[in-house]
Amino acid sequence: MEKIILKVWGMECGHCKATVQKALKGTMGVADVSIDLPTGEVAVTFDPTAVGLDKMKEVIKGVGYEVLD
Numbered sequence: 001m002e003k004i005i006l007k008v009w010g011m012e013c014g015h016c017k018a019t020v021q022k023a024l025k026g027t028m029g030v031a032d033v034s035i036d037l038p039t040g041e042v043a044v045t046f047d048p049t050a051v052g053l054d055k056m057k058e059v060i061k062g063v064g065y066e067v068l069d
């Protein structure tokens with residue numbers, strides 16, 4: 001397992017947080033997601049053989065938020 005911290009823009013409330021969390025947790029290879037709303041930091045624990053950064057970005061975009069580089 002690896003852990004990465006993504007900076008996500010646009011999450012403003014508990015609902016946004018839950019949406020992003022649910023989308024990532026439903027992605028194959030993602031083991032755990034923890035989100036800090038005030039900073040927009042999304043910590044993802046994942047299996048690098050099953051999922052990559054591009055896929056995670058795509059999932060987050062898919063529910064309406066942007067990943068900052």
Ligand SMILES: [Cu+2]
Pocket residue numbers: 011012013014015016017
């Ligand atoms: Cu919200």
